Every structure is written in C-alpha cells, then in structure tokens.
Amino acid sequence: MQHPHLLHIFSPTKYVSPFDINMAYEAKFDAVIPYCNVELDEIQALTQDTIFSRSPEGVRRTGIFIGGREFDLALKMLAAARAAMVPPFAVSVMADPSGAITTAAAMVALAEHWARKKGGGDLRGRRVCVFGGTGPVGVCTALLAARCGADVAIVSHQGRGAALVAADRLSRAHDVRLDGLDGSSATAVRAWLPDIEVLFSAARAGVEVVDADTLQYGHRLAVIADANAVPPAGIAGVGVKDKGKALALADGHELSALGALAIGDIKYKVHTALLQQMYAAPSPVFLSHDEAFATARDIVARQKK
Ligand SMILES: NC(=O)c1ccc[n+]([C@@H]2O[C@H](COP(=O)([O-])OP(=O)(O)OC[C@H]3O[C@@H](n4cnc5c(N)ncnc54)[C@H](OP(=O)(O)O)[C@@H]3O)[C@@H](O)[C@H]2O)c1
Known part of the structure; x- marks a missing residue:
C-alpha cells in the first residue's frame, strides 16, 4: 500500500485502550500502532521517529494520538509532541486520555x-x-x-x-x-x-x-x-x-x-469528528479540550432536540 494512513497511539499506561484502537479504524486509518508505558521524556524521540521516516505525502497521512488516564499528563505529551515537529516534517496530534476529553x-x-x-x-x-x-x-x-x-x-x-x-x-x-x-x-x-x-x-x-x-x-x-x-x-x-x-x-x-x-452518543460523534479531521487535514492540527468542546457544541447545536 502506498502512503497508508497511520495512527501512532502513545500511552503512558500498560495497555492502549481497545476503544481508541477501534475508533481509529472506524475513522478509516489503515493501521493503528499502539505504544505502551510511554514516558513524557520519550515523546520527543518517538515523535521524531514518526515524522522523519515519511515522504511529504506520507507525513500528511500520519497522526499521533495521546491516550492514558491522566488529563494533564496527556496535555503535556501533546505539547511535547508538537514541540518535537520539524517543519515540513509535522503531523497532527490529538489527546483524549481515557476518552475523558471527548466525554x-x-x-x-x-x-x-x-x-x-x-x-x-x-x-x-x-x-x-x-x-x-x-x-x-x-x-x-x-x-x-x-x-x-x-x-x-x-x-x-x-x-x-x-x-x-x-x-x-x-x-x-x-x-x-x-x-x-x-x-x-x-x-x-x-x-x-x-x-x-x-x-x-x-x-x-x-x-x-x-x-x-x-x-x-x-x-x-x-x-x-x-x-x-x-x-x-x-x-x-x-x-x-x-x-x-x-x-x-x-x-x-x-x-x-x-x-x-x-452523553456517549455526542462523545462518539466528537471523537469520530476529531479523528476524521486528523485524517483529512491538509496541514497538521493539534486537538485537545478546546477543539473537542467546540466540536461538541457544534454537534449539539445541529441536533433537532
Ligand atoms: N458516557 C460516556 O460516554 C462515558 C465515557 C467515558 C467515561 N464514562 C464514565 O465517566 C465516569 C468517569 O470516568 P473516569 O474514568 O474519570 O472515572 P474514574 O477515574 O474511575 O473515577 C472518577 C472519580 O470517581 C471518584 N470515586 C471513586 N470511587 C468512588 C466511590 N466509591 N464513591 C464516590 N466517588 C468515587 C474518585 O474521586 P474522589 O475519590 O475524589 O471522589 C475518582 O477520581 C465513569 O462513570 C465512566 O464510566 C462515560
């Protein structure tokens, strides 16, 4: 397969949530690759290994998802991944530890x-x-x-x-x-x-x-x-x-x-919308609580009841 859509999931926990893996495949990523027990100071190296190995077209089709169980640690990991980008080698990053942000x-x-x-x-x-x-x-x-x-x-x-x-x-x-x-x-x-x-x-x-x-x-x-x-x-x-x-x-x-x-119905739609945004974005997007909330507000406003 040429230029597959890849989603790398970095998680500080022992397991990556099967929920997050399923959601990523539903959003049409071709491969979803889990990394467990990831520490904050390992994010830079992992991110740079992610970006430098792909062509310009491949970079556009690569994303990083930050999982785990802790809100603030996930935000720090997102910030560390973002800081590790070396344009034009830069990919989208989304944080949603334990589904907490989208929920x-x-x-x-x-x-x-x-x-x-x-x-x-x-x-x-x-x-x-x-x-x-x-x-x-x-x-x-x-x-x-x-x-x-x-x-x-x-x-x-x-x-x-x-x-x-x-x-x-x-x-x-x-x-x-x-x-x-x-x-x-x-x-x-x-x-x-x-x-x-x-x-x-x-x-x-x-x-x-x-x-x-x-x-x-x-x-x-x-x-x-x-x-x-x-x-x-x-x-x-x-x-x-x-x-x-x-x-x-x-x-x-x-x-x-x-x-x-x-609540779960809207959460699912928000999670899906953010993954699809990463999948389709022409340039890198960085998605966390502010973007999730804006998306949720939008989805709720468009609902009939
Ligand atoms: N609807 C959805 O789509 C959706 C999606 C994800 C999660 N959820 C639900 O959202 C909730 C929160 O998830 P989470 O992962 O944040 O939960 P969690 O980490 O398991 O627990 C959240 C808090 O509950 C409190 N708690 C623990 N034991 C308790 C007890 N015996 N009595 C009263 N409070 C207790 C603790 O705070 P204190 O000790 O400080 O009180 C703990 O920090 C869960 O019910 C989860 O199933 C729903």
Whole structure:
C-alpha cells in the first residue's frame, strides 16, 4: 500500500485502550500502532521517529494520538509532541486520555444547551459542581465548565480537602478559579446542594453519588448530567437514555436530566469528528479540550432536540 494512513497511539499506561484502537479504524486509518508505558521524556524521540521516516505525502497521512488516564499528563505529551515537529516534517496530534476529553466536551455542551433551554441563560455565572471531579473525565468537565464562566466546584468522596487539592492544581495549571466541596456523605452534600444549579457526575462507574432523598435538596438545579452507564446510576433517577428529560422534585421544582448514553452518543460523534479531521487535514492540527468542546457544541447545536 502506498502512503497508508497511520495512527501512532502513545500511552503512558500498560495497555492502549481497545476503544481508541477501534475508533481509529472506524475513522478509516489503515493501521493503528499502539505504544505502551510511554514516558513524557520519550515523546520527543518517538515523535521524531514518526515524522522523519515519511515522504511529504506520507507525513500528511500520519497522526499521533495521546491516550492514558491522566488529563494533564496527556496535555503535556501533546505539547511535547508538537514541540518535537520539524517543519515540513509535522503531523497532527490529538489527546483524549481515557476518552475523558471527548466525554467531558459532550457532557458540558449538552448541559449548556439544556441550561439555556430551561431559561436563565447558559453556564455563565451558574453554580456548578462535579462529582468525581478528581478523575480524568471530572477534571476536564470542571475545566470546560469554568471556561464557560461557571462558578465551579470539584466534589470528592474523600472530603473537601481532597477536592481542594485537585481544584487548586487545576486552577493553577489552567488559569481558572475552582472550589472544592465535601462529597463524603449525604449529610455533607445536603449542606451545599441547595445552591447548585448544574450538577455533573463523573464519578467511578457503578457508584451512586447522589441518592434519591439527597436530590430533593436540589431546589435550584436546572440540569443534572450523569456520565456513568453502569448500574446503579451516579445520580438516582437519571436514566441512561435521558436527553433533557424533565424530572420533578417532590416540591414541584423541575430540572432536565442527561444520561450516559445521551452523553456517549455526542462523545462518539466528537471523537469520530476529531479523528476524521486528523485524517483529512491538509496541514497538521493539534486537538485537545478546546477543539473537542467546540466540536461538541457544534454537534449539539445541529441536533433537532
Ligand atoms: N458516557 C460516556 O460516554 C462515558 C465515557 C467515558 C467515561 N464514562 C464514565 O465517566 C465516569 C468517569 O470516568 P473516569 O474514568 O474519570 O472515572 P474514574 O477515574 O474511575 O473515577 C472518577 C472519580 O470517581 C471518584 N470515586 C471513586 N470511587 C468512588 C466511590 N466509591 N464513591 C464516590 N466517588 C468515587 C474518585 O474521586 P474522589 O475519590 O475524589 O471522589 C475518582 O477520581 C465513569 O462513570 C465512566 O464510566 C462515560
């Protein structure tokens, strides 16, 4: 085969996710080559081995995908790969560790859409909390919501201290201001939930972080979004297929619910669109959370409902 489309996947983890390999073949790459246990200081050499061996036409048909489990490490790896390019030997690079960036982009874009639909504007100035906000999906969700102008707090089931450590690290790395909240018990959550307008759950799969009684304290909630597809739901009462479904609290207050499959549908489209952009780009593109979010917003805006 002449000038095949090649995607090299660099991952700091023991395995490259089969999800990412499947998605790359679906996006029509001819070969997808995984590299495991990759360290940050190895990215430059790997990138330069990737670029210098191809013709000008081959370079256009080569991409690098950064996987793994950590958001900030993936961004550093993307930056290191970008810095290692020697034009005209330069290829496209996309980061999406654990699907976190495309999932967070989908979840925040959907929440923004439904917040607007419910009235009261988009996410600007809204009180937002992110359960599981110390994990990869949660970190990126918190960052994107903050970039939308929301007043964001990371929630940790290990308590406010752990949440503040993650919030502080993210705030300093990305020039945003995040707070931390205590998610260690229903009592702790009930103390601050009445102030929250948009609630994201990006906690570990199969873990309920907001039970049905606690949700009743969400008197100001406009949108709740749950990324977890593994029963039980992360937020009691949210169905995996919910796409802005109206959910009424006992006091009559109504909010919109977003479930994991509705989020996953947009995530899949964003992931595919970004891979296709790499595949077809006439000159190198560098794709991370900003590009993923812009794409998610676009896809959500074009949907009928
Ligand atoms: N819908 C989609 O398309 C899609 C795609 C990808 C991922 N997902 C889902 O998104 C969610 C987040 O993924 P991830 O990889 O970021 O998750 P993760 O790393 O497994 O966990 C995220 C956070 O959950 C919290 N957590 C762990 N055990 C907990 C417990 N027993 N009770 C409450 N919180 C607990 C931890 O934060 P603290 O210890 O600080 O609380 C952890 O950092 C998962 O449910 C995953 O399945 C959905």
